[in-house]
Amino acid sequence: MAWLCLALAGGALLALLVQLLRWRRADGDLTLLWAEKWGKKPEHELRGKVVWVTGASSGIGEELSYQLAKLGALLAISARREDELQRVKKKCLQISSLSENDILVLRLDLTDRSSHEAATNSVLKHFGKIDVLVNNGGRSQRSLFVDTNLDVYNAIIELNYLGTISLTKHVLNHMIQRKKGKIVTVSSVMGIMGAPLATGYCASKHALQGFFNSLRTELTDYPEISVIQICPGPVQSQIIQNVFTENLAKSSKINVLCCSFGGEARIFWTQLCLGSAVLAAQSIENSGDQSHKMPTDRCARLTLVSVANDVQEAWISDHPYLAVCYLWQYAPTWAWWLMNRMGKRRIQNFKSGIDADASYSRKKK
Numbered sequence: 001m002a003w004l005c006l007a008l009a010g011g012a013l014l015a016l017l018v019q020l021l022r023w024r025r026a027d028g029d030l031t032l033l034w035a036e037k038w039g040k041k042p043e044h045e046l047r048g049k050v051v052w053v054t055g056a057s058s059g060i061g062e063e064l065s066y067q068l069a070k071l072g073a074l075l076a077i078s079a080r081r082e083d084e085l086q087r088v089k090k091k092c093l094q095i096s097s098l099s100e101n102d103i104l105v106l107r108l109d110l111t112d113r114s115s116h117e118a119a120t121n122s123v124l125k126h127f128g129k130i131d132v133l134v135n136n137g138g139r140s141q142r143s144l145f146v147d148t149n150l151d152v153y154n155a156i157i158e159l160n161y162l163g164t165i166s167l168t169k170h171v172l173n174h175m176i177q178r179k180k181g182k183i184v185t186v187s188s189v190m191g192i193m194g195a196p197l198a199t200g201y202c203a204s205k206h207a208l209q210g211f212f213n214s215l216r217t218e219l220t221d222y223p224e225i226s227v228i229q230i231c232p233g234p235v236q237s238q239i240i241q242n243v244f245t246e247n248l249a250k251s252s253k254i255n256v257l258c259c260s261f262g263g264e265a266r267i268f269w270t271q272l273c274l275g276s277a278v279l280a281a282q283s284i285e286n287s288g289d290q291s292h293k294m295p296t297d298r299c300a301r302l303t304l305v306s307v308a309n310d311v312q313e314a315w316i317s318d319h320p321y322l323a324v325c326y327l328w329q330y331a332p333t334w335a336w337w338l339m340n341r342m343g344k345r346r347i348q349n350f351k352s353g354i355d356a357d358a359s360y361s362r363k364k365k
């Protein structure tokens with residue numbers, strides 16, 4: 001009997017050790033990585049499915065479009081910049097066996113909620129159904145609460161939260177009629193934790209988390225409709241160029257300038273237009289070097305694994321953000337203590353004009 005207990009304890013210890021080793025090397029939560037290794041493959045699950053991706057004109061949405069095209073999904077791609085969407089469509093056609101009609105470019109402003117019903121009908125008219133909606137469009141924030149106008153908070157909530165749930169409402173009506181579909185929302189690790197310089201952004205992503213966790217519980221009569229939340233940590237994209245800052249005029253000015261100029265020129269013009277080097281350093285970070293962030297293709301791949309396997313909440317991130325997610329979930333008191341320390345460094349980085357998260361990553365230069 002004693003040897004059996006010993007063997008069981010040894011087995012449990014070994015299993016724990018294996019999990020710890022897996023976790024140390026992980027770039028996603030362990031359920032997700034398990035699904036990646038042993039679960040359903042996106043290539044089988046998503047081929048021939050109609051997938052509508054918002055925020056497809058750059059970053060994560062753009063990469064998702066390429067990977068979906070390669071694996072044979074039919075695509076509706078949306079954002080405000082139609083020329084960028086046409087560029088994405090062209091590349092999708094080059095790298096896949098899809099034909100012209102298999103990709104619908106649909107200009108969409110998430111903040112123009114009155115247009116969402118017509119947009120949904122356009123996708124339905126073109127493809128006859130929507131299998132998967134990927135709510136990806138959104139913008140982040142870099143500004144301290146004390147410096148930030150309330151208008152900015154309004155705009156973040158309008159875009160990231162209300163825009164997303166408005167589109168979801170129209171698409172969900174269709175999915176409920178069909179009794180099947182997947183609503184995928186790109187939230188963030190900021191939807192799980194709190195961090196300085198992103199009070200409004202965190203609030204909008206927490207709102208999405210709360211909304212979709214609740215919506216899922218309202219859909220139990222529709223077991224074939226899944227609600228999936230994707231929570232990435234820092235990922236290579238245009239997100240820093242597009243952030244909201246202290247006031248809306250400044251945020252959109254930076255946005256326009258960043259679209260027009262690259263690298264050093266971008267920073268120079270931002271400084272020139274805002275008339276203050278200090279302001280510029282505080283309002284825009286050097287986003288040229290993104291090597292400390294997760295590559296976009298890895299984030300998109302893990303997102304598609306989550307969709308294929310109906311992983312309800314997927315954390316896609318390198319350490320230390322992944323570790324902080326676990327702490328935030330299972331030991332919040334430690335997480336608060338740690339975040340106060342990490343947060344201080346984040347604010348210092350931001351004030352000196354480098355990426356707020358640059359100094360935490362194992363991959364930094």
Ligand SMILES: NC(=O)c1ccc[n+]([C@@H]2O[C@H](COP(=O)([O-])OP(=O)(O)OC[C@H]3O[C@@H](n4cnc5c(N)ncnc54)[C@H](OP(=O)(O)O)[C@@H]3O)[C@@H](O)[C@H]2O)c1
Nearest residue numbers: 055057058059060079080081109110137138234235237238
């Ligand atoms: N990159 C990260 O580190 C990271 C981490 C966690 C979560 N996320 C989330 O991932 C999503 C995609 O961000 P990203 O990193 O790929 O950033 P990105 O490169 O800036 O892409 C953002 C996308 O959202 C679209 N968008 C912005 N405002 C819009 C509006 N009013 N209506 C419709 N579309 C709009 C943009 O297109 P247009 O400008 O053409 O409209 C663009 O296609 C966001 O929800 C973001 O919060 C990103």
